[in-house]
Amino acid sequence: MFGKKKEEPKDEAGDEENKEEEGAKEGEAGDAGGAPSVGEMKRGDYMIHVFVEKAKDIKVPDGGTVDPIVEVTGLGQKQYTSAKDNIGGMGEVLWSEHLFLEPKNVEKQAAEEGKIEIKLQDKGWMKNALIGQFEFDLSYIYFMKDHLLLHQWLALSNPNSENYSEITGYIKVSISVVATGDEQVQ
Incomplete structure (x- = not known):
């Protein structure tokens, strides 16, 4: 009873954590030019395509x-649609215009922290x-299926x-965000 050392029970969850940590370390040690991990933005050129469809229920002065x-x-980068004239509050405004932003040499961190503003x-x-x-x-857009938000109404x-x-x-807009090497949806 006292002569043998008691074996500690194996902590299978701990083993899994160790394997995950080792896998993460192996990923960090990989080449810097490789493909990004799942859930990471890329460094490089981007294309942001915004299709401005229409607007409605615009608040106007009395x-x-x-x-x-x-x-x-x-x-x-910044782009504008054409201006529409003399629209009342309850009317619907139709643009059906495509706007393209094409930032070049975007650093990974800038892409990860980047915003798209629609005003x-x-x-x-x-x-x-x-x-x-x-x-x-x-x-948010980049990690959607096909890097695409399609025909969405946004409350302003x-x-x-x-x-x-x-x-x-x-x-109502559709937005696509793709980086160099990504497959684009037509």
């Missing part, structure tokens, strides 16, 4: 109209006034307004 224009920003603005003579906006993490709000939680309109 009895007034707006001249809506859409601004899309991502990874330091609906009232085009002004000197400056556009924000009606509402919606923001995505670039990675104005974070600069007094009632920032109020919905100020809806916009």
Whole structure:
């Protein structure tokens, strides 16, 4: 009884954790130019394709109209749709316009932290006034099936307004985010 050392029971969960840690270390030791792990963005060139379909229920001043224009920003680049004239609040605005952002040599961290901002603005003579906006993490779209968000209505709000939680309109978009070497959906 005292002469033999008692064997400790094997902790199978601990063995699994050790295997996972070893696997992670092996992955870290791999070549830096290899394919990214699942759930990682790539370093390189990106193409952000935003199809601005339409907007509806735009908040306008009482009895007034707006001249809506859409601004899309991502990874330091910006594009605009054409402006529409004299749209009332309950009307629907049709754009059916494709906007392309093509940032080059994007670092992995910048891609992982990148945002896509969609802003609906009232085009002004000197400056556009924000009606509402919606923001995505670039990675949210990138990790969707086929790197694609298809025909989605987004509720817009104005974070600069007094009632920032109020919905100020809806916009329907499709967004694709691809990096060099990714398969693109047509």
